[in-house]
Amino acid sequence: MSPGKVLDRVEAMLAAVATLAARAYAGTAGSPPRVEASFRPDGALRFAFRLNDVFVTVDWGDARLLPDQKGDSPAVRVAVRNGAGEPARKAREAVFRAATAAAGDPRFRLLHYVNRDLDVFSMDEGGMDRLLARRLAPGRTRCAGFVFDRALEDERDGYALVFSDGEGANAVFRLMPSGVRPDLPRAASPGPFDLAIETALPGEAARPVTGDAPMLADEATPFGRLVVFVRFLLARALHAGMTVDAPPPKPREVETDPNPSPPTAIPSRPAATWDFAPDTSWRRFLCPFEIEHDATGAHYVLDPVIFIEHGELECRHVRISGAGRIRQHKPLWQVWKRRSEKPHDADPYAVHSGWVTFSTYLNEEEIICGASDKLAVLLADLRKDTRPDELIFLNDTCVVRLLGEDLEMVLREHARAGGAPVLTPKKTLGGHSDLQADLMAQIRRLALEREGGAPPSDKEPGTAAFVGYPPEAAFDELAALLDSLGVKAAATLMPWLGLAEAHSLFRAELVVSTPFRGWRKAAGTFTALPGLRVIQPPLPYGLDATRQWFDAILDGLNRPDLKPRVEALHDEAVRELAPLIRQAADCRLGFVMDAEEAAAMADVEGFYGLPALRFLESLGFRLAALVYAGDGTKAEEACAGLAAMLADPDKLSIRPFADKAELAKALAADDIHAVWSQFVFDRRLLACGKASFSLGDLEKGWAGALRTARKLLARCRWPAPRRFGRHVGAQGWPA
16 A cells, blocks of 8 residues: 555545554454544544454554553553453554554554644744644545645634535634634634634635534534544644643734725636645646546436426526636536526426426525425426426525525425425535435435336346446447447436436346446446346457457357457457557657556546556557656656556656656657646646647547547647747746
8 A cells, every 4th residue: 555545545544554453453363353443533543343242442542652551541541342351452452563553654644643742832934834744735635525625824813724525615623822713613622722613615604613513523424524533633733731832913904995906817826727735736637526526426317307406596607707717628528418497486388398497596585584485386386297207306505405494394295295206416425426326326216116126027138238338429339339239228327317217227138337436336226236237347448448348248148149240340440540550659648647646547447447548558659657756756666557557568658757847847848749637728738838638538439449549649739839838828837
């Protein structure tokens, strides 16, 4: 496991230290118990041991304070639920060994105690560095679906740690000397500071969380787990014996300028490098948050559907915009279709034309007093004019949730009145993948209810259903080729949703599921059902991979007699691609990455099932990995996984860089012709005279491979960036 993997993903780090304890308990002979590690707000790390009838928990404090294994101390607490005596002694000793190993291992620096010998904490220029002690990495450290965004330091307000959920909502943890900001309610105080917690939804001001709010202690929620993690982190940096040396608070200044300067039209950083990691945005090109959002957040209902947006008018028509707003390429597909829309109080009209949208358009009075009755009236009107096969998709917006309206009661009344089924995205779940899985489960439940509780045993011969294959031209071509072979693509589910598709999937002879790990939970809501024959072949990126994909489907359908026809189609594509491969040999495609991003791209099942570098190599392109080495990373080691996935590793040129100037020089190299970037109109690349390409340019299938090769060749030969790119410029980027 690489240092970055353990450091930046809190859950993975907990699993790793739990594994250390399990191995230490088992020794060389015994069977390892199941061990779970979790944070405690007081700075302890709790280990729970379970093996047969044994259940022991051990709380670990500072490893240096551990006494010989004799009794409890403020640093070590043993609670025997079941298994006193030898099991408890072994658990205690295992924690001692695991804690000692973790205390000396930089991979586990999130667990390390710091400032133990510090009696006075000075709020000077180095205060934030002492507090964090390099334990949090902006844009990389993740916990419970949140990512550490930035640290703020203010001589008046103290310190703040800002976490984002990737959807625009923030959680802010403020550390302040006593007496500062009395307007904010306090949570439990770490060391000499007061702790205040605020949350901010997209486009809204921060709201304080009261110290006795239930969600502060509810570890079943992502926010509750984040709170416990931050309090654990602070408790290991600040101790009760500390005092704080802070400058006297300054009075708050009030803006008196009657004509303040307008905001600048251009942000002070490069306009195309926005990310959740402002300190590292200059070297971020992959947009992992946006890709994940689009991969798991796009939901398109195929059945006749009535879409209801229950919320205020602004939610429907106001979007984040203005200076500094950055657009990312849609990474995988574009599912949005034109649809009609009217407010509910418009004249009644037929709703049988596919997607039709209503909005409750709450006004100020309704937002203050509540408006669940407005939704109930809308649903009652729709019950008069809907068919049995229609669905309702209800999107209850932020303001409705903040009002605390009892929508469940409204929906129960609608169901009792015989209304059409309602799909509701549960936004309180841990993230987009959980929300997607829940929507799939709702579709499955409705479909099974209509099937009598279980999938039918009768299958339609020669049919295949697809789970996790998004709507795109390349998939339509693959489905048409299957049809020419006598294999019918009977259904496509996820990100498509639909009852008719679900019924067709139940009757398909074969189910072809995506290998993308991020979709497995959602796909499993269907593929885990009994009576389905499921395969999970690699995605058909490239000529050989496409042939193997077809062969896997024909094997699943027991139709090897059709393979000669597949071979003929493959041979034809090989002949057509051959001249393009010869042309691509003169072109090199660049990728900017750090060690973690290199590992992610080498993990095909984690990287959207896309073997990007292997696919591009098969098209004839040479490749260059520009690897960030400013943190001590050895570029060759970081790219070992990428090189291993290539047929000819020599086609990959590995080039380290340590700062912005070195990256700009590497990007400007004459032998690099186009560079991967998920940012639209990436000024950094234009300033270096380079064209860009993105994930969405890579297409599946034989025809998709040919299109990909032609597109990228045209991108590499495009003269405009080389001739005019320097005139575009990017603020903060080397000229």
